[in-house]
Amino acid sequence: MDTKVLIIGGGPSGLLLSLLLTKNDIDNIILEKNTALHVANRIRAGILEPGTVKILKKAGVGKRLCKEGIKHNGFNISFNNKIYHINMKKLANDTVTVYGQTEVTKDLMDKLAKINTKIFYKANNIKILNIIKPKVEFTHNSKKIKINSQFIVGCDGYHGITKNFIPKNIKKIYEKEYSFSWLGLLSDTKPISPELIYINNTNGFGLCSMRSKTRSRYYIQCSNKERIKDWSDDRFWENLYKTLPSDIKNTLQTGPSIEKSIAQLRSYVIEPMNYKNIFLAGDAAHIVPPTGAKGLNLALSDVNCLSSAFKSYFHRKSEEELKNYSKKCLSRVWKTQNFSSWFTNALHNFPDEDNFTKEMKKNMLLDLIHSNTQKFNLANKYLGKY
Ligand code: APR
Numbered sequence: 001m002d003t004k005v006l007i008i009g010g011g012p013s014g015l016l017l018s019l020l021l022t023k024n025d026i027d028n029i030i031l032e033k034n035t036a037l038h039v040a041n042r043i044r045a046g047i048l049e050p051g052t053v054k055i056l057k058k059a060g061v062g063k064r065l066c067k068e069g070i071k072h073n074g075f076n077i078s079f080n081n082k083i084y085h086i087n088m089k090k091l092a093n094d095t096v097t098v099y100g101q102t103e104v105t106k107d108l109m110d111k112l113a114k115i116n117t118k119i120f121y122k123a124n125n126i127k128i129l130n131i132i133k134p135k136v137e138f139t140h141n142s143k144k145i146k147i148n149s150q151f152i153v154g155c156d157g158y159h160g161i162t163k164n165f166i167p168k169n170i171k172k173i174y175e176k177e178y179s180f181s182w183l184g185l186l187s188d189t190k191p192i193s194p195e196l197i198y199i200n201n202t203n204g205f206g207l208c209s210m211r212s213k214t215r216s217r218y219y220i221q222c223s224n225k226e227r228i229k230d231w232s233d234d235r236f237w238e239n240l241y242k243t244l245p246s247d248i249k250n251t252l253q254t255g256p257s258i259e260k261s262i263a264q265l266r267s268y269v270i271e272p273m274n275y276k277n278i279f280l281a282g283d284a285a286h287i288v289p290p291t292g293a294k295g296l297n298l299a300l301s302d303v304n305c306l307s308s309a310f311k312s313y314f315h316r317k318s319e320e321e322l323k324n325y326s327k328k329c330l331s332r333v334w335k336t337q338n339f340s341s342w343f344t345n346a347l348h349n350f351p352d353e354d355n356f357t358k359e360m361k362k363n364m365l366l367d368l369i370h371s372n373t374q375k376f377n378l379a380n381k382y383l384g385k386y
């Protein structure tokens with residue numbers, strides 16, 4: 001079997017890349033190790049930057065997003081038991097859209113099914129046999145299949161295999177693990193606030209988010225040693241309640257969890273994002289802490305860049321964009337890492353943090369809240385406008 005671009009990984013990055021390549025008549029195949037159901041049901045953040053909305057509309061999957069997505073003019077930061085609004089519409093004349101990653105994934109899957117793209121789900125034992133003249137081998141329904149392609153794109157996430165084929169003497173890895181995690185809960189309860197609230201309270205970090213006007217998504221900071229089986233719904237709600245500012249805490253609507261999970265916070269970058277005829281996009285190349293809600297936005301920005309580069313190569317025989325892909329994406333990756341890291345540090349209590357640092361953080365947030373310049377910068381970074 002031959003194709004032009006072989007995509008390893010059928011998450012949001014792989015699905016969008018396949019759709020954009022197919023729309024440009026560039027033959028491609030996705031190899032996904034899990035089932036479609038598993039991929040579709042992974043719960044992740046749901047805040048789309050305006051640039052991401054534009055990319056999804058261009059790909060032809062913007063209809064439901066525009067109908068069901070909720071536009072937010074701003075978000076809130078709460079500390080010292082007060083709530084401060086960051087009005088992005090007023091400061092930077094733009095909005096973010098609340099639309100769960102599961103919905104983005106489902107829209108991409110539905111679109112790809114309609115245009116009959118080739119996706120192998122439950123593709124097992126994928127082996128990359130050659131990276132100069134790309135060739136992979138895998139098993140599907142206990143049949144061994146070989147595919148030759150001109151390029152391989154690793155959209156296989158943080159635990160993927162493609163990055164391993166960039167030689168150790170070429171690859172540079174930058175990684176940082178945070179000393180705490182996020183415990184998240186999804187519930188069919190009315191969100192406590194019409195827009196997000198990021199909370200840095202003496203009891204630690206809390207985040208009040210949502211998926212719709214009737215479905216809430218909450219997070220609290222927890223230690224890296226926590227196990228989900230030790231967290232009943234009641235224990236979660238009690239701990240979330242402690243982080244909430246007094247003005248709103250008694251409006252919290254609790255209810256049974258639909259999903260509960262613990263996510264380790266990590267920053268990670270691989271340089272370069274390509275080698276010979278192998279390219280990396282999305283979580284395969286970088287991980288950001290979830291504080292800035294950047295993971296999906298950054299992944300789809302890579303894919304937009306790479307699909308344009310393949311279009312230039314296959315339709316105009318120009319290699320320029322492919323050659324610049326890694327440099328161009330890494331510039332945005334590091335700006336996003338900087339913002340996500342700053343926002344994470346500003347809003348969390350680090351276990352080994354001294355009082356001086358805690359007090360300095362509070363004053364830094366107070367400065368920000370009272371400075372239009374700093375709020376303008378924050379609004380633009382949250383919108384992905386670096
Ligand atoms: N072979 C085939 N598929 C693989 C392999 C492999 N060896 N390893 C991983 N995969 C698949 C996973 O099953 C997953 O479906 O690659 C896909 C990677 O998807 P994501 O991890 O979601 O990464 P990406 O598509 O880049 O999307 C980034 O997803 O995880 C969130 O926070 C992240 O919002 C961000 C977005």
Ligand code: PHB
Pocket residue numbers: 044045046047196207209210217290291292293294
């Ligand atoms: C979410 O709704 O899951 C979410 C929102 C904002 C974040 C992180 C996660 O910064």
